[in-house]
Amino acid sequence: MEALKSRLRIFLVVLLVVVVLGIFGLMIIEDLSLADAFYFTIVTVATVGYGDIHPATLGGKILAVALIITGVGTFLGVVANATEMMLNRREKKARIQKQNMVNGLFFSEIGNRLLTYFVGLDPQAAGLRKKLVVTNDWSAADFLKVSQLLKNHKYDIDIKKIPLEELNTFFAGKVDLLLRLLENPALLERESFTETIRAVFHFRDELLLRHDISQLPESDKKHLAGDMKRAYILLAHQWLDYMRHLKDNYPYLFSLAMRTNPFDPNASPIVNTVGRSVVGPSQG
16 A cells, blocks of 8 residues: 555656646747646646647647656556555455454454453453443543553463363364354454464364363463463453444444453443443543
């Protein structure tokens, strides 16, 4: 896209130079007014050529030929590049929409459940729980503030509390979905989300390869905790980005995402009209 923008700028500059030189050249050689010279230059460069104004001198005809050779090609280059940029933006928007659909599928089927596990195993999660109760009142500044909180958080996993058998059962039912997500071309457009899926998939592989997870030594549990921590960090950041996207674009999906917040111990999909007041990061 940047190369396309640079090429378009070059074409625009060249076109502007050609138009200016054509206008002043016609004013001098053909003794045209500024309006007539501008009109003739534009209709010539744009390949319209009404013929109501035409050069009468040899110099004017030579200048008109030069305008046709340089200006028409430059003008068409501007149009072609501008059209390509517009189409690229449209395609990019469509790709982003597909990416967000994949994100939504991942979090509804896997991500939220895993984050619930990870937060429950994090001895330091109390601070996150207080700050990550997302509400409708959150602004871009609130999301930025919490994003910094996630970067500074000391992620940890209590090895003794890892529900290995429960996680094993959970992942066993998500194998096909994880494979389809990894095969989805939309993931290639967002490297951070791809890395998150890979981290989750790696943890799943590590876990499912343990045939007797009830008898694992402490050293192996620490290894699994490290894999969980990697997935935990990536998931937390992706979840926050996804929540911001939903708030900005899909209020009805954002409503459900708030009510199923994996960081909120009181989260419930049931809509309560009375409800409890929640405090955003800028208030708490």
